[in-house]
Amino acid sequence: MEITSAEFVISNTDVKKCPAGIFPEYAFIGRSNVGKSSLINMLTNRKGLAMTSATPGKTMLINHFFINKNWYLVDLPGYGYARRGQKGKDQIRTIIEDYILEREQMTNLFVLIDSRLEPQKIDLEFMEWLGENGIPFSIIFTKADKLKGGRLKMNINAYLRELSKQWEELPPHFISSSEDRLGRTDILNYIENINKNLNTK
Numbered sequence: 001m002e003i004t005s006a007e008f009v010i011s012n013t014d015v016k017k018c019p020a021g022i023f024p025e026y027a028f029i030g031r032s033n034v035g036k037s038s039l040i041n042m043l044t045n046r047k048g049l050a051m052t053s054a055t056p057g058k059t060m061l062i063n064h065f066f067i068n069k070n071w072y073l074v075d076l077p078g079y080g081y082a083r084r085g086q087k088g089k090d091q092i093r094t095i096i097e098d099y100i101l102e103r104e105q106m107t108n109l110f111v112l113i114d115s116r117l118e119p120q121k122i123d124l125e126f127m128e129w130l131g132e133n134g135i136p137f138s139i140i141f142t143k144a145d146k147l148k149g150g151r152l153k154m155n156i157n158a159y160l161r162e163l164s165k166q167w168e169e170l171p172p173h174f175i176s177s178s179e180d181r182l183g184r185t186d187i188l189n190y191i192e193n194i195n196k197n198l199n200t201k
């Protein structure tokens with residue numbers, strides 16, 4: 001998929017204030033610092049797109065970007081940010097859960113995982129919750145350029161092994177590097193194919 005246009009539309013904390021209309025939405029989520037903003041900028045070929053909404057507290061907002069005038073890329077708040085305190089964490093949790101459970105346009109959620117880390121409880125529990133609620137999701141392993149040689153493959157295989165304890169069928173997964181632009185074509189083609197299937201239904 002070529003990206004011909006990418007516009008920031010709105011930031012908010014309330015799923016009811018998200019844009020009207022029936023365009024499919026592809027949302028991105030992950031722990032703070034996982035590389036979400038960098039990935040969004042890399043996918044859209046817009047250096048500062050994910051920063052457009054960089055007002056204080058940006059990470060507590062649902063950010064909508066209108067892509068190619070036919071789908072939305074949605075940047076969701078990062079979870080598990082230790083410095084936020086319990087109240088802040090609960091607020092974020094509510095924003096995220098309301099969006100994921102209530103937003104009918106949400107077509108696929110991309111869960112970002114730092115490819116350098118061992119499986120983290122917070123991510124595994126989050127994906128389990130997605131499964132329990134029947135939410136369609138895929139995984140993107142980020143920052144692949146940071147791992148040398150066979151380490152990347154080893155880490156990802158270990159991660160998938162851990163997931164297969166929890167899942168009969170593994171969710172689709174992608175490997176990305178915003179530095180090397182790795183994963184861009186695969187992720188955009190994946191979105192394009194889902195969009196095509198939606199249009200032919």
Ligand SMILES: Nc1nc2c(ncn2[C@@H]2O[C@H](COP(=O)(O)OP(=O)(O)OP(=O)(O)O)[C@@H](O)[C@H]2O)c(=O)[nH]1
Nearest residue numbers: 032033034035036037038039078143144177178179
């Ligand atoms: N080498 C490398 N560094 C990356 C990559 N993606 C992100 N980074 C770096 O990781 C840090 C965090 O990246 P961001 O894209 O801001 O992460 P984020 O998930 O949006 O972070 P929050 O704003 O905390 O939610 C930055 O220093 C980036 O430069 C990548 O693919 N490769």
